[in-house]
Amino acid sequence: xxxxxxxxKSLVTHVEAASGRGAPPRLLAAMQHAVFSGGARIRPQLCxxxxxxxxxxAPELSDAAxxxxxxxxxxxxxxxxxPAFDNADLRRGRPTVHKAYGEPLALLTGDALIVMAYQVLTxxxxxxxxxxxPLMHNMSQGVGLPSGIVAGQAWECETKADLALYQRAKTGAxxxxxxxxxxxxxxxxxxxxxxxxxxxxxxxxxxxxxxDVILSAELLGKPAGQDELHHRPSVANDLxxxxxxxxxxxxxxxxxxxxxxxxxxxxxxxxxRLEAQRLIPAASYEACLKQAPKATLATQH
Amino acid sequence: xxxxxxxxKSLVTHVEAASGRGAPPRLLAAMQHAVFSGGARIRPQLCxxxxxxxxxxAPELSDAAxxxxxxxxxxxxxxxxxPAFDNADLRRGRPTVHKAYGEPLALLTGDALIVMAYQVLTxxxxxxxxxxxPLMHNMSQGVGLPSGIVAGQAWECETKADLALYQRAKTGAxxxxxxxxxxxxxxxxxxxxxxxxxxxxxxxxxxxxxxDVILSAELLGKPAGQDELHHRPSVANDLxxxxxxxxxxxxxxxxxxxxxxxxxxxxxxxxxRLEAQRLIPAASYEACLKQAPKATLATQH
Numbered sequence: 001x002x003x004x005x006x007x008x009k010s011l012v013t014h015v016e017a018a019s020g021r022g023a024p025p026r027l028l029a030a031m032q033h034a035v036f037s038g039g040a041r042i043r044p045q046l047c048x049x050x051x052x053x054x055x056x057x058a059p060e061l062s063d064a065a066x067x068x069x070x071x072x073x074x075x076x077x078x079x080x081x082x083p084a085f086d087n088a089d090l091r092r093g094r095p096t097v098h099k100a101y102g103e104p105l106a107l108l109t110g111d112a113l114i115v116m117a118y119q120v121l122t123x124x125x126x127x128x129x130x131x132x133x134p135l136m137h138n139m140s141q142g143v144g145l146p147s148g149i150v151a152g153q154a155w156e157c158e159t160k161a162d163l164a165l166y167q168r169a170k171t172g173a174x175x176x177x178x179x180x181x182x183x184x185x186x187x188x189x190x191x192x193x194x195x196x197x198x199x200x201x202x203x204x205x206x207x208x209x210x211x212d213v214i215l216s217a218e219l220l221g222k223p224a225g226q227d228e229l230h231h232r233p234s235v236a237n238d239l240x241x242x243x244x245x246x247x248x249x250x251x252x253x254x255x256x257x258x259x260x261x262x263x264x265x266x267x268x269x270x271x272x273r274l275e276a277q278r279l280i281p282a283a284s285y286e287a288c289l290k291q292a293p294k295a296t297l298a299t300q301h
Numbered sequence: 302x303x304x305x306x307x308x309x310k311s312l313v314t315h316v317e318a319a320s321g322r323g324a325p326p327r328l329l330a331a332m333q334h335a336v337f338s339g340g341a342r343i344r345p346q347l348c349x350x351x352x353x354x355x356x357x358x359a360p361e362l363s364d365a366a367x368x369x370x371x372x373x374x375x376x377x378x379x380x381x382x383x384p385a386f387d388n389a390d391l392r393r394g395r396p397t398v399h400k401a402y403g404e405p406l407a408l409l410t411g412d413a414l415i416v417m418a419y420q421v422l423t424x425x426x427x428x429x430x431x432x433x434x435p436l437m438h439n440m441s442q443g444v445g446l447p448s449g450i451v452a453g454q455a456w457e458c459e460t461k462a463d464l465a466l467y468q469r470a471k472t473g474a475x476x477x478x479x480x481x482x483x484x485x486x487x488x489x490x491x492x493x494x495x496x497x498x499x500x501x502x503x504x505x506x507x508x509x510x511x512x513d514v515i516l517s518a519e520l521l522g523k524p525a526g527q528d529e530l531h532h533r534p535s536v537a538n539d540l541x542x543x544x545x546x547x548x549x550x551x552x553x554x555x556x557x558x559x560x561x562x563x564x565x566x567x568x569x570x571x572x573x574r575l576e577a578q579r580l581i582p583a584a585s586y587e588a589c590l591k592q593a594p595k596a597t598l599a600t601q602h
Contacts, residue, residue, distance in 0.1 A: 020447035022466070027455035028446070079412065084404040101458075103385040107408070108455045111380065114415050115445030122437040130430055136423040136437070144416030145329070146321035154328035154409045157402075165323070 007044040010063035011035060011070065018119045030101040030109045031116075034074045037092050042275065043069045043178040046200065049271055050182025050193050053264040058131070062185040064124030065135055068117040069178050072143050075113035078106055080153060086226060093221035114143070134184045142177025149174050156232070163233050167205050168198070175201030192260035199255035200272065206248045207279040209236040245280070252276040308345040311364035312336065312371065319420045331402040331410040332417075335375045338393050343576065344370045344479040347501065350572055351483025351494050354565040359432070363486040365425030366436055369418040370479050373444050376414035379407055381454060387527065394522035415444070435485045443478025450475050457533070464534050468506050469499070476502030493561035500556035501573065507549045508580040510537040546581070553577040 001009075015035060019028060044066025051062035081088040081096040082103060089099050098106035118136065125132035142148050152170030155161040179197035180190035211220060212227050213236045227234040236244040256269040302310075316336060320329060345367025352363035382389040382397040383404060390400050399407035418440065426433035443449050453471030456462040480498035481491035512521060513528050514537045528535040537545040557570040 018446065023447035023452050024455040024459050024462075026458055027452060031446075075412075079408055082408065084408050105455065105458050107380055107383065107385050108451050108458075110412065111376075111415060112445055112451045112455075114412060115441050115449070115451065118419050118437060119441040119445060122434050122441065125434060129434055132433055132437075133423050133426060133430055136419060136433075140416050140420040140423065144413055144420060145319065145332075146324035148416070150409050150413045150416065151324050151328060154325040154406065154413075157327055157406050157409075158325050161325075 003045045003048050004041055006048060006063065007041045007066055007070070010067050011041075011044075014064060014067045014120045014123070015071075015116070017123060018116045026101060026105060027108055027112060030097050030105045031112060033094075033100055034078050034097050034109055034113065035071065037094055039070070039074070039092065040278070041070060042204070043073055043174055046175065046178040046197070047182040047185070049264075049268055050179045050196075051185055052182075053259075053262040053268055054183050054186040054188040057186050058128055061124050061128055061131060061135075062182060064120050065139075065181040065185045066178070068120045068139060069142070069174060069181060071113045071117040071120065072139065072149070073174060075110040075117070076143075076149050076153070078113070079110040082106055085153070085156075086230065088222055088226075090222050128187070131184060131187055134190075135181060138177050138180050138184055138190065142174045147173055148177075166233065167202065171205040171208070172198050172201030175204065195258035196255055196260075196268075196272075199251055199258055200275075203248055203251035203255060203276065204279065206235045206244055206251060207276075209234040210241065210244050210248060210280055212236065213241060248276075248280065304346040304349050305342055307349060307364065308342045308367055308371070311368050312342075312345075315365060315368045315421045315424070316372075316417070318424060319417045327402060327406060328409055328413060331398050331406045332413060334395075334401055335379045335398050335410055335414065336372065338395055340371070340375070340393065341579070342371060343505070344374055344475055347476065347479040347498070348483040348486070350565075350569055351480045351497075352486055353483075354560075354563040354569055355484050355487040355489040358487050359429055362425050362429055362432060362436075363483060365421050366440075366482040366486045367479070369421045369440060370443070370475060370482060372414045372418040372421065373440065373450070374475060376411040376418070377444075377450050377454070379414070380411040383407055386454070386457075387531065389523055389527075391523045429488070432485060432488055435491075436482060439478050439481050439485055439491065443475045448474055449478075467534065468503065472506040472509070473499050473502030476505065496559035497556055497561075497569075497573075500552055500559055501576075504549055504552035504556060504577065505580065507536045507545055507552060508577075510535040511542065511545050511549065511581055513537065514542060549577070549581065 047066035047069060048062055056062060077091060078097045080086055081091055082098050088096050090096065097109050101109070117139065121132065121135055121139065125135065140148070143150055145151055147165070147169040149170060152166060152173065155166040155169065176194050176197035179193040183190040183193045209227060212224060212234065216224060226232070227237065235247060239247060252272060256272045259265050259268045348367035348370060349363055357363060378392060379398045381387055382392055383399050389397050391397065398410050402410070419437065422433065422436055422440065426436070441449070444451055446452055448466070448470040450471060453467060453474065456467040456470065477495050477498035480494040484491040484494045510528060513525060513535065517525060528538065536548060540548060553573060557573045560566050560569045
């Protein structure tokens with residue numbers, strides 16, 4: 001089974017089990033809308049890839065750890081799309097949760113997904129109770145205070161913010177949590193895996209900035225040009241498109257280099273490079289670079 | 302030390318420890334605003350009272366379990382006060398979080414408090430790792446799907462809802478989680494303690510309905526008459542004020558009767574009756590009943 005298929009299968013199983021019986025049907029539908037909408041599942045796949053490199057000795061716990069992180073990611077997208085933040089109508093080509101179900105249910109959907117993420121971890125850890133605490137702590141670090149994705153989003157509400165700190169928290173934290181969770185689920189030391197998550201997270205953030213500039217709304221599945229519209233920091237604006245693409249490639253190289261010694265090192269490095277191509281297909285930025293002179297893009301603030 | 306003093310002390314300690322260093326300062330301030338605003342701390346006190354009845358053999362874990370439930374309660378208040386739900390300007394006599402810090406930070410404050418609740422449990426459970434799973438599961442049941450407080454709030458977004466189910470989820474679930482957490486933190490069976498939480502939770506919901514009718518906004522610390530305004534189900538409207546007060550007293554009796562055999566049974570029953578008096582001081586409803594004929598109140602829908 002491919003990593004993606006394994007992730008999708010465990011998402012279905014875990015969400016169903018954690019939903020229980022008798023939940024409000026519209027809340028359930030809104031949560032399903034948020035979770036099953038064609039996401040790339042990059043965080044849980046990363047978690048599983050690291051687990052495989054660490055021996056995958058508790059596959060159900062690794063699955064749950066990946067699912068939990070994906071639910072956290074989905075929760076953050078639902079809340080970030082709301083009018084208080086991006087006020088986005090579309091996500092992955094479909095109406096956002098607040099557009100489809102209204103703001104009250106969107107607010108509750110995010111809350112319920114955060115709780116469900118912890119519930120999924122709890123449910124799966126009965127055979128390995130000593131791994132639950134470290135996995136919970138790791139996930140909370142990726143999401144909460146002081147520098148998880150919620151803190152990252154909150155830096156947008158400050159008058160002064162350190163750009164690197166903001167970006168590490170907003171995107172990087174959950175990638176670091178994903179690689180570390182893969183190790184923790186196997187009872188392994190997560191420390192050697194943090195750098196891979198950090199590099200990939202930063203690369204992903206840069207790719208997102210680039211995609212926001214070069215892709216149309218149709219290809220993005222959400223409105224394009226949002227960083228400029230919301231005056232958000234963007235590497236594509238700071239370095240210009242050409243500079244941003246070189247920066248992205250450097251980060252992918254760093255990510256591949258940071259894979260620690262393990263039997264699957266080659267496979268993992270290959271996965272990193274394939275993911276880079278999925279994020280920014282060479283064809284699309286080459287076409288874009290041909291159309292637009294560097295100078296114009298470099299000053300596009 | 303009184304139960305309340307013990308709760309306040311552990312809230313300060315745990316929130317500080319779980320906040321870490323370097324979090325966005327306005328998010329931190331908004332979270333402090335949400336948590337330290339003169340709440341009655343009834344859920345953590347209930348948790349601690351049950352822990353004491355069960356031997357209080359892991360006081361730090363009991364403290365953390367109570368703190369975690371209070372953080373969940375605070376998170377739900379922040380989100381419920383937002384324009385998507387109650388659109389309330391005041392809470393406990395002070396501006397609500399979205400009024401003081403804006404909607405984006407209010408949204409993130411609720412999210413961060415939910416994550417922090419789990420973090421507090423994780424941090425405190427290192428000496429008793431086998432108690433973490435059951436405590437986590439218990440808290441998630443009180444908050445998430447299928448019938449925790451988030452599900453309770455979501456029933457307001459359905460066209461059809463079972464009133465008893467709605468009220469049990471909206472308020473009762475976290476009270477049940479509080480009594481059960483007190484037992485679980487001591488490694489005891491939570492089952493005998495669930496009824497106490499359920500009865501108190503229902504009594505608390507009825508008291509809230511009564512207070513919404515009889516107290517002024519100044520005494521409530523938040524806008525009065527909100528149930529009628531938002532067409533929310535209200536026992537005070539269904540049974541009339543007199544009927545609601547009798548129902549409340551019956552629930553308090555049931556709560557006292559449901560305290561299971563333990564060395565502190567008398568003390569716990571006394572606590573239940575004192576809490577009832579705090580919720581609805583006899584003087585205030587007697588004055589109100591004198592002013593308003595029953596018939597008028599009974600038809601006040």
